[in-house]
Amino acid sequence: MSDRLWTSNSKNNFYLQRGVTLLRDGDCQNALEFLSIAADRNPQLGEAYGYIGVAFYILGMWTEAMDNYQKALSLDSTLEKVYFFRGVLHSQLTHYREAVNDFSVAIEWDNLFDDAYCYRGACSVFLNDLKGAIQDLRFAAHLGNRIAQKMLNLKGIV
Numbered sequence: 001m002s003d004r005l006w007t008s009n010s011k012n013n014f015y016l017q018r019g020v021t022l023l024r025d026g027d028c029q030n031a032l033e034f035l036s037i038a039a040d041r042n043p044q045l046g047e048a049y050g051y052i053g054v055a056f057y058i059l060g061m062w063t064e065a066m067d068n069y070q071k072a073l074s075l076d077s078t079l080e081k082v083y084f085f086r087g088v089l090h091s092q093l094t095h096y097r098e099a100v101n102d103f104s105v106a107i108e109w110d111n112l113f114d115d116a117y118c119y120r121g122a123c124s125v126f127l128n129d130l131k132g133a134i135q136d137l138r139f140a141a142h143l144g145n146r147i148a149q150k151m152l153n154l155k156g157i158v
Contacts (some may be wrong), residue, residue: 013038016048028055046076054085065089080109084116091119096126114143121148
């Protein structure tokens with residue numbers, strides 16, 4: 001996944017920034033501590049709950065991840081990264097229609113979100129939308145997404 005997923009929009013929040021950095025570096029337990037402090041200090045900060053959800057997802061605690069994604073989006077429906085992360089969880093749970101819907105919302109908020117196009121394309125395959133899948137994967141590859149390009153190469157699609 002691209003670095004853009006690990007960049008917080010809240011530049012002035014030390015606890016959120018530190019939590020995101022720890023999460024990016026794979027230290028989920030300590031990330032949860034910092035992210036929880038950020039959420040406690042500002043309970044309306046949806047972004048903190050989104051990243052708490054990511055930490056829970058990585059730890060395999062999917063119910064907690066989904067609960068935090070839902071809370072984040074209830075506080076701020078413009079968090080395209082949270083739609084993306086929730087879509088990843090939906091895809092893991094084989095809820096492909098819900099995943100595609102979340103990736104589509106993420107793309108509506110950021111039409112150059114290469115990871116969202118890549119994942120939406122992959123999920124579209126499971127929904128038998130091969131035309132949509134190829135279109136999304138091609139666009140993701142055009143945006144520089146190497147995973148999408150590898151998926152296309154595997155199928156011999158240029």
